[in-house]
Amino acid sequence: MTANTPLLKVNNAGIRFGGLKAVSDVNLELKQGELVGLIGPNGAGKTTFFNLLTGVYVPTEGSIELDGEKLNGQPPYKITKKGISRTFQNIRLFNELSVLDNVKVAYHSLAKHSIMSSIFRLPKHFSEEKYMEEKAIEFLKIFSLDNVMHETAKNLPYGQQRRLEIARALAANPKLLLLDEPAAGMNPQETEELMNLIALIRKKFDLTILLIEHDMLLVMGVCERIYVLDHGQLIADGTPEQIRNNPKVIEAYLGEEVS
């Protein structure tokens, strides 16, 4: 990959549910290593756009390319293997599994042992499972979740569940990480911790991050560029400073000025 080809390139992508255009004509480019925010009022289509990127929905128009490879119409699990991983707005952990197993599920695509070797407990099964376990434990240490790794995921406090979800998404070894409202429901202190965590993982894993967020303090604080979505269309993009002063954005959030 040359330095100036974008990691993610979205061309006129959109989806329509029957007569309803949920997202349309979105053009977006992410360069390797960028941290970009996606904001917009409720119902603007942000999460729908994430679902387009991850293959939950198939775009009805336009194209999505990762590293120059077209992703349209591929099933979600293949897109994840190609390098897009995500968290969810409403936490979706594997509740009954332990913290460790949650991360191990994300390592599944790395496992090289077949079903047969697991059923007959061939040496390959043990070496691969051991490798996965060691890797997962090492990984949880980065997120300081190793002290709760045998805890059932649903029993974790909210902040740790959020952290685990990010850890799990990262374990899938993405090039591009999509965070859907990571700070939702967090208190200011937890949000601050989250900002530090995002900065840390970005440096450590050489990641490109696209994040949806309502907490403007967080968005303006960490993002280098921001895209604004309203009624399914991009209405602005630029640096946090530009976005803050963009009349269209202010209008989308606060309504028109009375003249």
Add this chain to the structure above:
Amino acid sequence: MNILKHAKGFWSSIVLAIVFGVVMQFLITGEIINFFYVNTLYFIGINIILAASLHLIIGITGQFSIGHAGFLAVGAYASAIITMKLELPFAFGLLAGGVAAAIAGLIIGIPTLRLKGDYLAIATLGFGEIVRIVFLNIEYVGGASGMTVTQLTTWPWLFGSILLTLIVIRNFTNSTHGRACISVRENEIAADAMGINTTYYKVIAFAIGAFFAGVAGALYAHNFFIIQPTNFGFLKSFDILIFVVLGGLGSMSGAVLAAILLTIVSTFLQSYPELRMIIYSLVLIIMMLYRPQGIMGTRELTSFFKIGKSAKGGVNDDSKHTVA
């Protein structure tokens, strides 16, 4: 040796099981336990296989299938054709029963596993009924009057099948593949987003479950002298479903335990046919009111013995549970 060290608990439980099997064999051949109890024992064994196989589909993968008697029927008839019509040895019958049911599982699973929850339940219920009606209308296998089968099911075959079923399902569950299945149960969308091919694992779990239901069918057919389509109605499917639900969704030892208990209960209640269904239903109602998670919840029997060990969580502890 490396493998032995990894799974000490596993191998010792197999040795224990084999000792139990041999002791039972002596009791049976020595006619120390009477025929009635031996027959009950066979019933229990067949039900254990059925419960464990459905546990993989419902308890682990979370696919609510209620047509399990259909696979039982496919296995029963396929094996009976092999042994009675083609006159091949019983071993082939067992294998053919399993393979035929697994193929039926694939054929049924690939289209229907796209459905979720209630819809899948209805589709599998339909499958079970279709299988029954198909056998009812095939003259080759005797139609409504059924097919006579020689009694070939013996304790070693039965015990070997139980052991194999439990080992395969346990080993599958406690591996990355089993974890993939559990992740589908826990949250299909998240599993998909983590790179799990959810359809593939649903179909695999369905096929393995169907295979062992087919093996159970072969053992069932050769235990009875006659098989008739009426033996495989949807009430049979519900019987198996009850083992899994009562034992605790997600616990194999729970399903096995429930299969043993309920088979014993229903056998002894056979002398009071009018009371049998009432007591049986009462047990279920009380159970669901006071312990809706089932006998074992999602825990396994072994987890009670090694609480200390799992808390430490040795890296190489193979018998550690994925489910609990």
